[in-house]
Amino acid sequence: MNVLKAWILPQVILGKSAVFEFEYPSNMTVLHATDDSKCTVLNGTCKETSSTCEGLYKPSLCAGHVNRQCCVASSTYDTIECTGNHRHHARGTAYYPDPSPEEGGYFDMRGFPLQTLQAYMKGMAPFVTVAMDSHPGIAYDTPVCIPELNRKYRKFIDFRVRDTGGAFQGKKFSRIDIYVRDRHDSYDGTINGPLTLFFR
Template sequence: MYLILFVLFNLILSINTLFDNEINLECKGKNIRNVTLTAYYPDYNDDEHDSGYLDIKGKNLRTLQDYLDNRADFVTLAMDENLDIPYGTRTCIPELNLHFGHRIILEVRDSSSDLKGSGYKRADICVRSEIDSYDITVNKRVTLVFL
């Protein structure tokens, strides 16, 4: 009897660990409130530079939709380069987690001239397409948490 209870208890613990990303939607770290989140998308038609779908270090952009489809380990976030945030700094947005029912990991890996001088007031999240960029879920004021 004790052996069966022990096995069941361990099974429940292991299942909880496997699905922790779905259960724990919290973002713990340094909070920056009232950040205007806007969406941008890879420009695959930028034939001249091939930079329309690459981040500031020449790596492929990772979209929110790829992350939700388990095709990416993070979502690319663009911020003001004057902030000197280290490349790959992990962040989290509680409002996105609650909306999608999934803990979404974002990494600051990009910037643009549009963000220059905006400080912590604005961040751009990478989405799959122009149509996805119109979604009000990714175009609003949010809390940005640096993990």
């Protein structure tokens, strides 16, 4: 059995946001896309993750169940060690689903659900939400590559700057907050350490 986290909109349950976990059979169909066009535009191929991929598997670009993902060449998307025109050194922290102002809730700066690192690693999220200072010209949904975390998990992780907060004002590129599953995961030593940020 696997665990599926489902977002329940605020108005549905007692006027508050909530996250519920449901167990579901491993062969259950979980639709990530209505077709394979998002994969083919990257010159990728949709296939079972049990099959060999001469590159990287990227979730949420193929129709079908959770283990049917897009195989793209490493040069098409990115590599574990990261490439980019702009590199910065930052101190990492983590936040998690919680209604308190300190943790920031469940939705990003534009009202879309925050995506956790753990959901991404299970192929259940298209990217990982991170929060940074919005003032130095970092646009919403800007991709950022973090080699320290790619090495830890032995795969490329698609981090996206989609959130911010008062704690980041004036920090520019020196702080990054990574969205994780729960409080326990927020204590991860690699996340809460020096990180290198690559921007294209």
